[in-house]
Structures are given as C-alpha cells and as structure tokens.
Amino acid sequence: MTTIQIIVTLGGIALSIFIAWFFWFAPKTKMQAALGASGAQEVAVTVKGGYTPDLIVVKAGQPVRLRFTRRESAACSEMVLFPDFKQSAKLPEGEEVSVEFTPDKPGEYGFQCQMGMLRGKLIVE
Numbered sequence: 024m025t026t027i028q029i030i031v032t033l034g035g036i037a038l039s040i041f042i043a044w045f046f047w048f049a050p051k052t053k054m055q056a057a058l059g060a061s062g063a064q065e066v067a068v069t070v071k072g073g074y075t076p077d078l079i080v081v082k083a084g085q086p087v088r089l090r091f092t093r094r095e096s097a098a099c100s101e102m103v104l105f106p107d108f109k110q111s112a113k114l115p116e117g118e119e120v121s122v123e124f125t126p127d128k129p130g131e132y133g134f135q136c137q138m139g140m141l142r143g144k145l146i147v148e
C-alpha cells in the first residue's frame with residue numbers, strides 16, 4: 024500500500040466510526056413533561072428526521088399526553104408507535120396529534136416510527 028492508500032483507508036474508517044457514534048451515541052434532547060391544562064403531563068414533540076425531544080421524562084401513575092407535530096412529508100415518520108402501551112397514531116403533516124396513555128410502572132419505554140428507523144424513549148419515574 025502507498026502512503027496515500029493508507030491515509031484514505033484510515034480516513035474511511037474514522038468516518039465510519041463517527042457516523043456510528045452520531046447515530047447511536049450522540050447526545051439526545053431530554054425533556055421533563057410539564058402539567059398541562061388538561062391535568063395530563065404534556066410534551067410537544069416535533070417530528071422531522073427524528074423526534075425532538077427524543078428523551079421524555081414523565082411520572083408514573085399520571086396520564087401522559089404527547090402532542091406530536093410532523094414537520095416533513097417523508098413517509099417514514101407518518102406513524103408513531105408505542106408498542107409497550109399498545110398505542111399508535113397517524114401523523115398528518117403540519118397537524119398536531121395527541122397520544123394519550125397512563126404509564127403505571129417506572130421504566131424505559133421506546134417509541135418509534137412504523138419501520139423502527141426513528142426512535143425515542145419515554146422514561147417513567
């Protein structure tokens with residue numbers, strides 16, 4: 024191998040590592056749900072290439088209302104699923120859609136698009 028080939032190879036490896044880190048370990052946006060007028064713990068979530076915030080902290084035993092607004096037309100994000108709570112919702116572009124349920128047990132519960140490419144996490148304390 025020439026020096027140039029070695030540099031290109033190492034550069035490629037470094038880039039792969041960075042991309043993997045970016046997708047799996049990059050800092051997440053975390054938000055604590057606040058009590059809304061409805062008496063439920065509410066968080067507004069923007070859907071655009073992912074969920075923002077994608078880490079949502081709520082308290083167990085109190086109703087949760089997540090207000091999703093999808094700001095893109097990519098088919099990937101047209102549904103949001105909460106498998107642990109048997110909840111799902113269709114998200115028309117630009118429209119606010121609420122998903123409501125009451126988490127009984129503390130723990131970490133994932134939510135995702137129908138294909139599992141976009142992911143977020145609900146932390147119940």
Ligand SMILES: [Cu+2]
Pocket residue numbers: 098099100136137138139140141
């Ligand atoms: Cu998807």
